[in-house]
Amino acid sequence: MITGSMSFHLPESLNASAPPERRGIRRDHVRMMVLSKETGHTEHDHFYNLANYLNKGDVLVLNSSRTIPAILRGRSEDGKEVEVRLARRVDSDRWDALVSKGLVLTGERIVFSNNLSAIVEIPDMPLSTLHFSKSGIDLFDEIYSLGEPVRYEYIQNPWDLDYYQTVFASQPGSVEMPSAGRAFSWELLFKLQKKGVKIVYIQLHTGLSYFLDDRFDHHPSSNKEEYVIPDQAWVEISAAKLAGNKVIAVGTTVVRALETAIETSCLSCWTNLFIHPGYQLKVADGIITGLHEPEASHLAMLSAFIKKEFLCSAYLEAVEKKYLWHEFGDMNLIL
Incomplete structure (x- = not known):
């Protein structure tokens, strides 16, 4: 406590x-x-x-x-499901994020859609740094298109x-x-x-x-x-x-x-x-x-x-x- x-x-x-x-x-x-x-x-x-x-x-x-809708769902290059919770913006194309489903390694690519992917630059616990394929407004557009709001267990819907x-x-x-x-x-x-x-x-x-x-x-x-x-x-x-x-x-x-x-x-x-x-x-x-x-x-x-x-x-x-x-x-x- x-x-x-x-x-x-x-x-x-x-x-x-x-x-x-x-x-x-x-x-x-x-x-x-x-x-x-x-x-x-x-x-x-x-x-x-x-x-x-x-x-x-x-x-x-x-x-x-x-x-922003900070939960993104994607797949690694070997096909495993990955859930990413954005935690804080580092710069225009990098975010620290919580990877809450699926183990990721340095250099691994996570694919969220045909338009958006990210490279794992620094895998850490609990946050990893992700380098996205888009930046600035274009990245926010993709996040708003693909993401879901963060919600906790007391919110069912x-x-x-x-x-x-x-x-x-x-x-x-x-x-x-x-x-x-x-x-x-x-x-x-x-x-x-x-x-x-x-x-x-x-x-x-x-x-x-x-x-x-x-x-x-x-x-x-x-x-x-x-x-x-x-x-x-x-x-x-x-x-x-x-x-x-x-x-x-x-x-x-x-x-x-x-x-x-x-x-x-x-x-x-x-x-x-x-x-x-x-x-x-x-x-x-x-x-x-x-x-x-x-x-x-x-x-x-x-x-x-x-x-x-x-x-x-x-x-x-x-x-x-x-x-x-x-x-x-x-x-x-x-x-």
Whole structure:
């Protein structure tokens, strides 16, 4: 278990296996647990009422990365089936990837279609570096044509890629949905802006969060992710901090990017920052996130925002009140 994470029982019935829209509600009508980081007090509401908890001058920081269908299925030259899960982009024609079905060797060619293949350059555990036969936009076109979204065992149905996108997603690159932003609708974003909440966008392409049922050690510090914070976004964030307003990060990805930027003075870099209990947050005053499974590393990050006993109590309350977990589930505002 990662230090600072929590162990609790999560009933299988609380795993959200379908998007809200397929459960008969709008994306912004999921439930929201509001948790005070000062007192541990909880309120229970719906996400469309988020504006009631933010003030004029506060800054909401969203991740605009777009989800790609990161599972590719192919065959090696000797005919064996190979499943590839893209993990992170190295450059325009190379990706680090998890080869989850079939052993591959250096120099081996994996054929995905008549139009796309890849050479294994560096076979490693758990990730291998693949050199694709296409690059840039042409490679993304093939990935979108051939790939499937990453999904885990609690999601039985293969939902369309559109269900794995936020409404404001733009630049492709995330292999898993930056799910904390999924509950936002344009209507809610306009409502927040009308109240005077400033909304800025950064970009962090998310990597794989799990490697094959924990067969491999996957500490957050080994998970490098690329981020870009536009200059104007950083100006807005800095101005809010100087004015005493709050900066609310939408998702753990945004927290990592913001805290790395303030530590390194780099607005376009890679981050492998591990935020844990006792870490002194310098930018993010609050976070909007989903509900995380027992012992997940994300819980260690949340314990940097709020006392662990408050977080444990709130999570037990969420279980009791039958909140739904994971990327299609309910939301948690810690402020």
